Amino acid sequence: MKVTLSQLAIVLALSGASYAENSKAQDVVLDRSINISVKNRSLETVLKKVTSITSVKFIYSKDFVNTDAVVSVDAKNKPLRNILNDLLTKYNIRYEIINGDILLEVQPAQSSSSEKQGDSNQQLITGTVTSNTGESLPGVSVFIKGTKQGTNTDGSGKYVIKVPDANTILAFDYMGYVHKEVPVSGKSVVNVVLTEDAHQLGEVVVTALGIKRSAKELGYATQQVNAKDLTQSRPTNLAAGLSGKVAGLQIVQTNNQIDAGDQIRVVLRGNRSFQGSNQALLVLDGVVVPLSYLNSINPNDVDNVNILKGANAAALYGSEASNGVMIVSTKHGVKDQTQITYTNTTQLNQLAYFPKMQTQFGGGSGQDVYGFPQYTPIENQNFGDRFDGSSRPIGRTLPDGSIQMVPYANLSDEKKKFFQTGIDEQNDLSYSTGNDKGSTYINVQRVNSKGYVPGDFANRTAARFNGTRIYNKLKIDYTLNYTQKNYDKSYSQIYNNIINTPANIPLTQYKDINSVYGSLDNYFNDYGLNPYFYLQQQRNNERRDDLLGNLSLSYDVAPWLNLTARAGITTYTKNGKFIKKAVNYSDFAHDSGKSIANPQSSPATESDYSNFNSRMEGNFMATFKKKVSDFNFTLIAGTQTIQKSIRDLSAGTDFLVIPDFYNVGYRAGDANVGETSRKDRQLAAFGDLTVGYKDYLFLHASGRNDWDSRLAPENRSFFYPSADLSFVFTDAFKSLKESKILSYGKIRGGIAKVYAVQFDPYSLEATFDVGSGFPYGSTAGYSVGGTVYAPDLKPEQTVSTEIGLELGFFNNRITMETSAYWETTKDQEILKGINISSATGFTNAIINTGSGKNKGVELSLKGSPFVSQNGRGVTWNLGVNYSYNTNKAVELYQGLPNLSIGNNNYIVKDQPYPVLMGNGFATDPQGRTIVDPGTGFPKLSQTNILFGQTTPKNILGISSSLSYHNFTLSGTAEYRSGSVVYSGAGSTMDFSGISYGSATNGRERFVYPNSVIETSPGVFVPNTNITTRTGGIDYWAGSTTRYGVMQNYVTSAAFWKIRELSIGYEIPAKLLERTHFIKRANFALVGRNLFMFRPKSNMYSDPEYNATTDNAQGSNDLNQTPPTRIYGFTATITL
Missing domain, CATH: 2.60.40.10 (Immunoglobulins)
Incomplete structure (x- = not known):
């Protein structure tokens, strides 16, 4: 931060000094003597050489100044004025210094006095x-x-x-x-x-396999996000920069811990597969990479992200792309522009939201003989009596007879104070250059992060090298990228431990775990450890190395034929260690009856792991182009080879002999070891044909055949075709070409079939696992697993149909794109298995069965309500992205009513999938809760209740950018609705008595809201006077009344979020140009996740958070970490 501020101060100081220069400074430039020797080079090369020596910039147009002229110069200690005269006069070029730059112009012929x-x-x-x-x-x-x-x-x-x-x-x-x-x-x-030419709307788009096509040719939906929109709030991971900016895109994050960027879910157009992956394919510079690689990509490296939303767009990528594709293109050098850019971003990460907690009652879990709550000094539950401000003991009496005394009052802010302000500092340095023969782009980045969970740290180091070389008809593109990430974090359930601490406990006083009352023996809680001790006791250290390489050779054999070969490799290696420190209680703590001190000692444990993942890919394509009369033909034929390899190793022990020396070799007993190795290969041949008529009607068709080693030989080959049509009607009709209102119009439609192989290699083969209790001495034992895969297992098959309309108004000042799609997926791979008779030797089977339908609409609007005509007025750009998605499970296996996919998520016939389902209360036909007349407690339903779907139906993103003079205010908001979420935090908090709801009736008996009593079978009367047997611990911690009933904690998952907000200032060019070396400088205040608005019923957490990134969405709990807000400052200088 200090470095950045000082740099800006230098910039302003130099600029101010420059204003003090007088006109004589221009002569000083020309009179400066330099040494230069160049032989038989272009004039442009010589001028660049002069610039590198003097820092003086030349301004000229190649359309008028012949900079390709071959010249020679050999000058020693010669004034620049004389050198320029010698070089330029013979070519009739004159020069003049303008604001410190040298303007070159062609000397006009003037023969008359009037001229x-x-x-x-x-x-x-x-x-x-x-x-x-x-x-x-x-x-x-x-x-x-x-x-x-x-x-x-x-x-x-x-x-x-x-x-x-x-x-x-x-x-x-x-x-x-x-x-x-x-x-x-x-x-x-x-x-x-x-203004953009509406007839060239989205001029070139990168599509499947890196094929570049004119946007007007496309018969399917794509959407591109440029670098400026991605990085306006300076996110440290790319996924954060995409939220709310693409119609149909849903990004889900599990939590905000230091490695949260590795735990994301990216879905386009909802769910298709019941139990397989529904996540999009990620392609970086033409190379397919794991989705977790998103957190390894430097957002400042990215030039644009192009989203291929449906099967029609992604068919050429094969089975991996059945859920759409995110194509990330990084920056390259620009012709005739050399620049160095440095960016510093420093951000503060602060706690944003906590569950709503009660502030009236303290520690306790019992009642006196009269039913009144009792205070318990050693309890972590919060069912004690009401706070009265008196001084009370907490914890047990220590060996010396002392005991800690604290005010019996609400100290719930102590829980928030436990979390610190996290800091992310990101530094980027890039160099780019280019000429007629190629380009180069180099970037290095370092991100240092201090987590908001105390003791958590991370860093990321990245280096990227992109280049292009042109040799006559041969073009070579290459990319090399390396990223290293390191984490040191707690893996304990720290959030759960903190939240469930009684409200009267001065939590931050125990930060020193060696203090009297913060120590292992003396911490007040009989049932849990000091959370500060947890931070040190359970740690996870991890290093991940990502390497990506890509080489592309493109050769123009003839004007109508191009051959392209591309090879790419991506690997990641992850090495980590989980440690758990030994716990040893004193004899006094153990003998005093402290529950957690039994057993008295627990040994240190360790678990090491190493993961290696690689993917090699090779493509060859031949592109034929031919124009016949009004028709343009483009035919692409090619092949692809993909080979993937995974190897996982693990070694651990449950008993380390030497405390704090974490080495599996120093253990007692057998080590826990494991190894997994998998390889698979896919071969493909494909063809792609585009026929254009008069540049306004385009027919496109593609076909691809895959051979996948994961399948049985008879099923390994499968073919999937696609076809689409695009009609630019504003180019077809003369009357529309001349329209001043409608400047661009296109209708499109397409149909495609794609396949997806969702299971791992070797699944079809019977493999053996180490048997329970083995090895026994030197005897080995193995058993066949309980799951059998159908030998004729086939890929899932999706047929997708799509139509769309694109319009541009008022010379592209307003644009609109809308799409509708219908998808049917059959032969669903039931990866969690169908229960079968154990007489078969197995307990469940993986088969193809069932089908589902998925459909939706998307709308993208862009407009500029205000446009500055002089570059200094008001410019306002507005973008809106909306999507609606719904699906339905049409058929399940042999009439099964539902399939569980985990986390209370189910696939239910004739319902959206997945849905949240669990236990709840019995109701009468009017939806009123039936209570037991004897206890006043609600009765449980005899069947599970379907609460709703767990993925949003509606996603709305709004982006705005308002500029005035050199100031720019930008922001992005997002709204999601149409789904539900189960908050496990609510259940845990009710059990511990810390929830807000647990105190709403003052822990007194109450009449259950909207309840009825069944007076006779099928006859219900409103309950107006039968109260619950208790309003205390028996109700709130009851497994059949409150905490154990899922219905109590299912709420709407709707929310509004201010995703991003930034206000930036661009230092005026006039202040910079006299420095002769600073081309551009700007700075901004940025913020992310600043505000969230959610239904009042959701008192627990951010509904966007999920406990998992798989299909079982709609659940979160206290094993995650609380949401945060991010504030920051960023500055960029370009030389």
Whole structure:
């Protein structure tokens, strides 16, 4: 942070000093003597050499200045003025210093006195060219209308040009933007805003297997997120930067612990598979990588992320892409631009939300003879009497007769104070350059993180090297990326331990675990350890190394034929250690009856693990292009080979002989060891055909055949086709081409079939496990597992149909894209098995059975309500992404009513999947709860209750960016609804008496709300006077009344979140240009997850959090960590 602030101070100081320079400084530049020797090189090369020596920048347009001219120069201690005169005069090029830069222009031929008079009347024009989103546009052609005199904008979008008179008209051209002409009208500064050409909407899109296609050709839905939108709040992981910005994309996070970025779920367009993976495929620079790799990608490296949403878009990727694809493209060097960029981001991670807790009652778990609650000083439950502020003991009496005394009052803020402010500091340094022969991009990054759980630390070091080389007809692209991550974190259930501490306990006083009352023996709780001790006792250290390499060779055999070969490899190695320190209680603690001190000693344990995962991929493609009359044909034929390898090793012990020396070799008894090794291979052949008619009608078809080693030989080969059609009707009809309202219109539709193989290699073969109780001495024993896979197991099959409409209005100032899709998946692989008779030798079977349907709609809107016409006014860009998704389990195995997939999630026939289902209370036909007339407690239902689906039906994301002068305010909000969540925290908190609800009736008896009594079979009357037998521990900790009844803790999972908010400032170019080395500088205040709005019934946690990343969604508990808010500061300097 200090480094960044000082750098900005230097920038401003240098800029201020530059303003003090007088015009004589320009002559100083030209009179400076330099040494330079270059032979037979282009003029452009010589000018770049001069710039590297003097830091003086040259401004010119290649359209008018012949920088390809071959020149030689050999000067020793010669003034720059003389060198330029020698170099430029012969090519009729003149130069002039403008604001410290050297402007090059073609010397016009002037033969008459009137022409000379016109030259003396020339006017100098400066300005900046920006897009309608406020971004500077480098390389824009700026020229005087009707002449060949012109220039280009520099890397900051600035230009300088001389015009003959005040009535000159300037013309501006830039690829993908509408040509614009602006009269000078006597002004000296002409700033211009260019708008995107609606007829070139999304000009080029990276599709499956890296194939680049024009957006207008696509007959399926894609959506792209650019670098600016991804990194506006400077997330340290890419997934956080995508939330709310893509229609149909759902990102789920398990918690906010130091390694939370590794535990995410990414789903496009809802669920298709009952028990298999529904997560999207991740492709990085053409190489398929594990989804966990998202947290290894440096967001500042990313140029854009393109989302292929459905089966139609992803069919060429094969069975791995049945759930859609995220294609991440990283940055590359830009032609004729060399720059160095440094970014520092420092963020604070603070506790955001805690469950709502009661603040009236303290520790206790019993009642006196009259039924009144009693205070218990050693108890972690909170069913004691009401706080009265008196001084009371906590814990047991110590050997010296002393005991800790504290006020009997609410200290629940102590639980929040347990968590510290986490700090993430991210430093990035990148270098990029490019020319006609290729480009280079290098980036290094370091992220240091201090977790908000005390003692947790992490760091990430990343290096990336991208390049392109062009040799006549051969183009070579290569990528090399290495990332190392290190974690040191607690794995204890620390959140659970903290929350369930009685409200009157001064928790932070026990931070020193060697203090009198914080020690192992003397901590107040008879049933649990000091949470600060847990932090040290149970640790997990892990290192992960990710390596990615990619090489692509592309050769143009002929204008109509291109051959491309690509090879890629990705590996990750993970090595870690779980440790648990020994616990030894004193004789006094053990003999005093302290429950947790029995047994008196527990040995130290250790578990080591090592995981290696690699994927090698090779592709070969031949691309044929041919134009016949009004038709354009593009045919791609290719092959693909994929080989994956996994090896897992583990070794551990339940008894380390030497405390605090964690080495499995120093153990008592046998080691717990394991090894898993798996390999599989896929081969594929594919074809892809696009036929275009008059550049407005496009028919596309593809086919791919896979051979998968995981399947039985007779089932290994499977073929899946796709076809789609795109019609750009605004290009087809002359009347629409001239429309001033509708500037772009396209309808599209497609159908595709894809397959998914969801099970592991060797599953079809009977394998043996080590038998229970073996090895016995030197005798080994093995047994066949209880699960059998059907030998004819086939891939899951999904047929997807999609239609869409894309519109652009008012020259692309407003754009809209909407899609509707229908998917049917059959031959579902039931991976958790179907129960079968044990007489078969097995207990369950993995088979193909059942089918499901999935459908939805998506809408993306983008608009610019305000656009600055001079680059300094108000520009407001707004984006809205909405999706609706629903599905249904159509058929299950032989009439089964449901299938469990874990965490109280089920697949239920004719219901969305998965749904949350569990025990609840009996109700009458009107939905009122039936109570027992003897106890007043609600009666349990005889059957499980279906509470609702666990994935949201509705997802709405809103992004906004408002710019004024050099300030920009940006933000993203997201809304989700249509699902439910089970909060295990509520159950645990009710059991311990710390929940807010447990005190709502003052622990007195009460009439159960909206309850009835069954007076005779089928006859119900409202309950108005029968109270519960108790309002204390018997009710709230009762397994059939409160904590053990799932229905009590199922709430709506709806929420609104302010995902991102940032306010940034771009230092004006005029303040920087005289430094001669700083091209751009900006800084911003950023925040993430700043606010959340949820239903009042959800008093427990962030409904977005889930206990798992698999299909069993909709559950969270106190084994996770609480949500956090993030505040930060970021600064970027570009040289």
